[in-house]
């Protein structure tokens with residue numbers, strides 16, 4: 550299958566090219582040429598399948614032409630080394646817990662799949678993944694690629710600007726993961742990565758790639774767990790009139806859900822829950838998309854003022870605002886509302902949401918119509934936002950063993966100044 554660019558000015562790309570390049574030449578996002586509808590028989594028996602079987606059927610539909618079956622199914626098995634259970638929070642509202650992976654957030658799924666697919670396509674030469682992070686992306690990507698043969702990962706992060714919990718998730722891994730502590734801010738890290746991709750000398754010397762969240766190999770596999778969420782709801786007899794809510798920032802996660810719907814997943818409609826960064830909510834209200842600088846919130850992984858995957862969503866709906874509005878509605882919540890929701894849900898039900906999931910829960914509790922059942926993506930474990938959540942509920946939040954293990958590890962990182970020549974010099978020496 551070929552992939553086209555949402556900007557329409559780049560040549561079609563093979564899956565391999567789309568995955569290695571990430572972004573098309575015209576700076577558009579790659580989209581699969583066809584979205585295959587899964588047969589009715591699949592949905593008739595989905596409740597009797599396990600996560601791996603469900604995910605393999607979906608993976609075959611996207612990647613079956615380009616990756617041989619055994620290799621693809623092995624990639625799926627390796628990626629989904631953890632469950633994504635649907636858990637009842639209260640009557641009619643369930644959480645699809647996407648935080649049981651190595652770094653306790655949903656980004657593990659896409660990062661692990663992409664790492665393994667890149668490993669599959671690698672042709673002899675070592676591949677170098679450069680990733681700039683303000684915290685969470687670095688940990689998901691570093692852990693996703695940990696131990697993948699033939700690939701080296703360089704995580705650039707701003708010195709003193711990521712939380713100790715985040716930092717230990719990519720500085721203690723060793724093996725093929727190198728952490729670079731940049732004496733600057735996140736934008737400096739991002740600029741270094743961009744400059745490296747544009748530097749002809751460096752690119753002639755070593756094969757560089759990004760693991761950006763817009764990569765098709767990171768975003769498409771996220772559709773696996775929407776099917777799995779549906780399968781579990783159906784098993785519980787709760788799949789009629791199912792409404793799915795995704796706490797959204799860059800809109801990659803919900804976009805994968807919309808692809809699932811296009812493949813026939815019987816979901817009534819989607820809700821995109823935003824924090825105070827309400828660009829998409831405003832688009833749904835007005836039909837006008839006006840990106841603006843992001844504002845900082847306690848659900849900080851959704852602090853995005855110009856979501857990249859907006860381009861994919863409008864492409865999927867043929868640039869029709871009406872069509873988008875038929876499948877998706879939106880909500881926006883202030884920090885005070887998010888905090889109130891975390892506290893209220895915890896006190897009433899004992900379920901502890903993280904700040905992102907709390908937006909999802911609230912959107913369902915306010916927006917479900919009679920007869921509908923809601924499933925929201927719980928995108929991260931509350932312990933990832935320990936200080937925030939503890940101050941909201943006034944009680945300690947236990948840190949899962951997986952996170953504690955990172956914190957016991959020895960931090961290893963290479964300090965670097967923020968100028969490009971120093972970074973280039975560093976990479977050049979590495980490639981010798």
Ligand SMILES: *Cc1c(COP(=O)(O)O)cnc(C)c1O
Nearest residue numbers: 797798799800801802850928929
């Ligand atoms: C990245 C992230 C989001 C936003 O997901 P998008 O795909 O960017 O919309 C939501 N919650 C958490 C915890 C995240 O890490």
